[in-house]
Amino acid sequence: MKRDLFRVSVFRLSGAAMAFGFLSGYVQAEPMQSEDAFLQSFPVVLSASRLSQPQADAPNAVTVIDRDMIVASGFRNIADLFRLVPGMYVSYYKGAQPIVSYHGSTDQYARRMQVMIDGRSVYLPPLSMVEWSNFPITLNDIERIEVIRGPAAASHGANSLQGVISIITRDAGGLDGQTVSFTRGDKGVNDVSAHFGRRGEVLDYRMTLAYTADNGYDDLKTVPNNLLAAIPMAANVLNNSNDSNQARMVNFRANYHPDDVDSVDMQFGLSHDKQGVGFSDSRANPMHDLVADSSFLQLQWLRQLGDASELKFSYSHSGQSQDEDFMLVTAPFAGHRVIQSVDVQRDEIEMQHMLPVGDAHRLVYGAGWRRDRTTAQGYTTAMLLFALPVNYGSSLSQDEYRLFAHDEWRISPAFLLNTGGMLERDRMGRSSVSPRVSLNVYLNPQHSVRMGMSVAHRTPSLVEERFQSVPQPGHLFIPDPAVTSPGLVPERVVSREVGYLAEFLDWDASLDIRVFSDQIGNGIYVSAGRFMNGISSRYYGTEATLKSLLGKDGELTINFSHQRASSNVVALAGLAGDVLVGSIPRISASVLYSQRLENDLVFSAAYYHQDAMQPYDRGPTDFQPAQDRADVRLAKTFKLETGINGEVSWVIQNLFNNSYTEYIVNNLSNRRSHVNLTLNW
Amino acid sequence: MIRELKIRFAGLVLLAALLPTSAWAESTRVSIMLSDTGAAYTAFDSALRKSLAGIAQFTTHDVAADTSWTSDAADLIIAVGMKATEAALGRTDVPVLAVMVPKAGYEALLGRGSSQQRLKPTSAIYINQPWLRQIDFIRVVLPRRSKIGVLYSPVVVQRELDDMRAAATARGMKLHTHQVSSPESLFATLDTLLNDDEVLLAIPDSAIYNPGNMRNILLSSYRARIPLVGISQAYVTAGALGAVYSSPEQLAHQSAGMVRSFAKSGDLPGVRYPEDFSVAVNLQVARSLGIGLASQEEIRTRMIEYGEGMR
Numbered sequence: 001m002k003r004d005l006f007r008v009s010v011f012r013l014s015g016a017a018m019a020f021g022f023l024s025g026y027v028q029a030e031p032m033q034s035e036d037a038f039l040q041s042f043p044v045v046l047s048a049s050r051l052s053q054p055q056a057d058a059p060n061a062v063t064v065i066d067r068d069m070i071v072a073s074g075f076r077n078i079a080d081l082f083r084l085v086p087g088m089y090v091s092y093y094k095g096a097q098p099i100v101s102y103h104g105s106t107d108q109y110a111r112r113m114q115v116m117i118d119g120r121s122v123y124l125p126p127l128s129m130v131e132w133s134n135f136p137i138t139l140n141d142i143e144r145i146e147v148i149r150g151p152a153a154a155s156h157g158a159n160s161l162q163g164v165i166s167i168i169t170r171d172a173g174g175l176d177g178q179t180v181s182f183t184r185g186d187k188g189v190n191d192v193s194a195h196f197g198r199r200g201e202v203l204d205y206r207m208t209l210a211y212t213a214d215n216g217y218d219d220l221k222t223v224p225n226n227l228l229a230a231i232p233m234a235a236n237v238l239n240n241s242n243d244s245n246q247a248r249m250v251n252f253r254a255n256y257h258p259d260d261v262d263s264v265d266m267q268f269g270l271s272h273d274k275q276g277v278g279f280s281d282s283r284a285n286p287m288h289d290l291v292a293d294s295s296f297l298q299l300q301w302l303r304q305l306g307d308a309s310e311l312k313f314s315y316s317h318s319g320q321s322q323d324e325d326f327m328l329v330t331a332p333f334a335g336h337r338v339i340q341s342v343d344v345q346r347d348e349i350e351m352q353h354m355l356p357v358g359d360a361h362r363l364v365y366g367a368g369w370r371r372d373r374t375t376a377q378g379y380t381t382a383m384l385l386f387a388l389p390v391n392y393g394s395s396l397s398q399d400e401y402r403l404f405a406h407d408e409w410r411i412s413p414a415f416l417l418n419t420g421g422m423l424e425r426d427r428m429g430r431s432s433v434s435p436r437v438s439l440n441v442y443l444n445p446q447h448s449v450r451m452g453m454s455v456a457h458r459t460p461s462l463v464e465e466r467f468q469s470v471p472q473p474g475h476l477f478i479p480d481p482a483v484t485s486p487g488l489v490p491e492r493v494v495s496r497e498v499g500y501l502a503e504f505l506d507w508d509a510s511l512d513i514r515v516f517s518d519q520i521g522n523g524i525y526v527s528a529g530r531f532m533n534g535i536s537s538r539y540y541g542t543e544a545t546l547k548s549l550l551g552k553d554g555e556l557t558i559n560f561s562h563q564r565a566s567s568n569v570v571a572l573a574g575l576a577g578d579v580l581v582g583s584i585p586r587i588s589a590s591v592l593y594s595q596r597l598e599n600d601l602v603f604s605a606a607y608y609h610q611d612a613m614q615p616y617d618r619g620p621t622d623f624q625p626a627q628d629r630a631d632v633r634l635a636k637t638f639k640l641e642t643g644i645n646g647e648v649s650w651v652i653q654n655l656f657n658n659s660y661t662e663y664i665v666n667n668l669s670n671r672r673s674h675v676n677l678t679l680n681w
Numbered sequence: 682m683i684r685e686l687k688i689r690f691a692g693l694v695l696l697a698a699l700l701p702t703s704a705w706a707e708s709t710r711v712s713i714m715l716s717d718t719g720a721a722y723t724a725f726d727s728a729l730r731k732s733l734a735g736i737a738q739f740t741t742h743d744v745a746a747d748t749s750w751t752s753d754a755a756d757l758i759i760a761v762g763m764k765a766t767e768a769a770l771g772r773t774d775v776p777v778l779a780v781m782v783p784k785a786g787y788e789a790l791l792g793r794g795s796s797q798q799r800l801k802p803t804s805a806i807y808i809n810q811p812w813l814r815q816i817d818f819i820r821v822v823l824p825r826r827s828k829i830g831v832l833y834s835p836v837v838v839q840r841e842l843d844d845m846r847a848a849a850t851a852r853g854m855k856l857h858t859h860q861v862s863s864p865e866s867l868f869a870t871l872d873t874l875l876n877d878d879e880v881l882l883a884i885p886d887s888a889i890y891n892p893g894n895m896r897n898i899l900l901s902s903y904r905a906r907i908p909l910v911g912i913s914q915a916y917v918t919a920g921a922l923g924a925v926y927s928s929p930e931q932l933a934h935q936s937a938g939m940v941r942s943f944a945k946s947g948d949l950p951g952v953r954y955p956e957d958f959s960v961a962v963n964l965q966v967a968r969s970l971g972i973g974l975a976s977q978e979e980i981r982t983r984m985i986e987y988g989e990g991m992r
Contacts, residue, residue, distance in 0.1 A: 033786030037885035046920025201893035
């Protein structure tokens with residue numbers, strides 16, 4: 001194939017043929033001397049599905065975290081990146097179990113947001129969670145992340161009640177060469193990765209092999225300053241961190257594009273992860289290891305039907321399993337062994353057709369099917385103490401169907417109307433319609449206003465639907481086949497927003513402001529050991545992002561969020577005080593600044609603030625005080641004569657050692673740092 | 682031969698002076714030689730015939746199909762493309778107007794031609810746009826970007842690169858040229874360019890810009906959010922932000938003017954770049970990159986105004 005890599009014209013001229021030694025042997029002519037270069041045709045490369053929608057045209061507020069921001073942030077974990085999204089809450093249940101949530105839902109099951117990698121949903125309703133630590137991708141594999149702030153059920157289906165995180169990995173052709181990266185740092189940080197890839201005329205591919213490890217949070221040795229000594233002592237939370245993480249992964253992506261019309265994308269990945277879980281003061285969930293495995297295979301066929309019409313078929317299979325095997329150590333269960341596992345296998349098919357209708361409309365419609373099979377089982381002799389069988393388990397197979405359509409109507413240069421909807425039949429057999437309408441008004445090319453309204457639903461999670469009211473040890477949730485929760489219906493959100501987007505060309509700056517109000521009805525809560533509908537809550541506030549390019553070499557991003565909540569939980573029996581109001585940080589903000597300096601140096605700094613809050617499902621011991629954290633990164637790039645390019649970087653997180661705890665009181669974060677060496681050739 | 686030719690031209694000029702315009706011109710016999718029967722060539726052929734209908738007599742030949750052809754019966758040969766130009770210059774003594782030829786190719790062909798060839802009236806309308814026009818396009822479409830990156834393979838002559846740089850400098854912009862020294866180093870070189878420059882300007886170099894490479898060139902530059910400025914409508918269809926080019930019709934119109942001039946004077950005006958040009962932009966790509974664009978016609982008007990203002 002190499003002969004064809006540099007296509008040569010048939011026109012024969014010999015004048016300067018010796019000038020290009022590298023082509024000698026197969027070159028017959030100087031391409032610049034034939035008119036062919038002006039007359040050749042090319043396939044449509046940047047088709048509608050490859051182009052990201054500009055923010056000013058989007059029906060929702062969108063935050064984009066691109067590669068430059070990922071690098072500048074200095075973060076090692078994907079979840080931490082969402083600290084750069086206004087209004088988003090990032091914490092960890094354990095060091096290896098991130099929580100990413102938006103507008104309330106600040107608990108370990110961030111169940112109101114959809115998370116996708118390359119269009120493949122990685123939110124697992126059966127487990128009611130996203131296994132952030134167990135994605136078979138590294139930060140280096142990510143091209144960009146788009147976060148839709150606000151419901152997008154009309155385009156992304158159930159569970160995108162409050163937002164959608166869409167992680168877009170690098171194309172198969174995103175890397176041409178080899179890269180190796182080594183990171184070492186405090187708290188056992190030890191990451192190694194190797195990436196390699198090739199771009200070709202008809203086939204591109206890339207591959208990643210990686211190992212990441214760290215020891216989670218710092219050890220809590222003194223009483224946090226917001227607590228009286230007696231409280232954490234009584235809760236026995238000091239020195240309570242078994243939260244290390246070791247993950248090994250591999251992923252591969254190839255794209256075959258034999259002609260101008262078809263391209264086939266194939267991806268697979270595997271991840272094997274060992275996480276420290278459990279608590280020293282827990283009788284049923286002592287410190288132990290949890291082994292998580294995940295895998296996926298994704299095939300996507302894209303067919304170009306015309307200049308702007310495209311057909312896309314995708315199939316994916318994902319598997320996720322978690323296993324634990326440990327001894328209970330505290331009376332009255334001491335000496336009993338627990339063996340448990342949960343396995344979810346998902347198959348998904350989607351067809352989508354994108355086409356222009358006339359000059360002003362762009363229509364997308366399609367259909368999808370998904371099957372989740374959950375198999376869970378456990379064994380522990382401790383069950384005998386409750387006069388229950390030592391073996392328990394369940395096996396469920398659930399199907400979902402969806403039909404969706406979306407129209408983008410450019411009514412005039414000043415008006416863009418997005419309308420869309422999704423009809424779904426969920427796993428519990430209920431049908432729901434999620435419509436959305438939004439109008440973008442362009443006051444001039446630089447200023448636009450967006451007004452939108454949408455309705456979205458969330459199917460109860462498996463935990464909520466099949467909650468096992470009998471005691472169950474360990475970390476995993478084993479659904480109870482006998483429980484069906486009749487009468488439990490999906491949560492419903494009605495969302496309204498007004499957004500303003502402005503570009504200030506003179507300052508190379510843009511501003512994105514949004515005022516929102518999300519009214520959640522049929523909110524699910526626990527009462528007397530059962531999940532029920534009944535909470536009505538409202539989340540409202542303002543979010544803003546200011547971005548400024550400081551010349552070609554600098555960039556500044558400032559995010560701000562002010563949010564409030566109100567609900568009826570006080571009136572509902574069994575709930576004392578409006579826990580929803582206290583469960584969101586009223587103000588959160590982040591600043592990310594990066595600057596290229598002389599001598600191949602790059603400097604970046606970030607600052608994160610979050611007001612104090614009470615995590616939704618934790619008690620007062622775990623009150624989370626205000627957080628202020630500054631991170632800095634300094635990197636130097638170099639070129640070796642052997643053709644190797646490299647970069648050395650040093651990241652200090654929580655530079656001022658402003659120690660804070662989050663979500664659970666023993667999740668303590670002090671200053672820490674890591675260094676990285678990356679070589680590519 | 683040359684003597685005969687001169688006598689014939691003298692007669693023609695005399696005739697032209699005596700007769701009404703339409704009468705003298707009809708006697709101009711134009712032979713159109715096409716390098717190929719592709720759409721661009723035939724579009725040129727029919728546009729030229731249309732604009733000189735009733736003024737000149739035409740015969741059309743496909744060089745590829747008719748290799749032994751000679752043209753004794755024509756007053757002027759219009760050679761469309763390099764293959765036709767090479768054949769026309771080599772085989773006859775009839776004056777030749779080469780069109781749709783790249784500047785570098787035409788110059789190389791003349792450079793190695795015999796002195797006899799050079800004696801007959803010969804001229805050309807290049808297919809290339811003048812560098813200043815390309816730079817003006819970037820100025821108008823991307824007023825905030827001043828670092829232009831150019832990829833070139835070793836076939837590109839140094840003088841062309843110097844001309845490009847001079848044109849950019851004349852408009853207060855910086856143009857960096859990045860040599861792609863081997864096919865394997867294309868993407869590494871492109872990555873360097875995308876890191877350093879703000880717009881990628883394509884040049885007619887099919888060692889780099891060919892259907893096999895185009896996909897990854899466009900995807901890489903889009904990822905880096907660096908727009909590609911192409912040299913034809915095909916680039917724009919594929920995903921380039923825009924291009925300045927002259928259509929076969931526009932080139933035919935300019936050629937017709939040169940035929941008229943030839944009919945009057947018996948001589949051909951000097952070689953030149955296309956006068957009339959079109960602008961193509963990809964609105965979807967522009968929108969996605971957050972680049973606000975005026976209409977194609979307005980861009981064209983602004984380019985002309987800007988170019989005139991800089992004179």
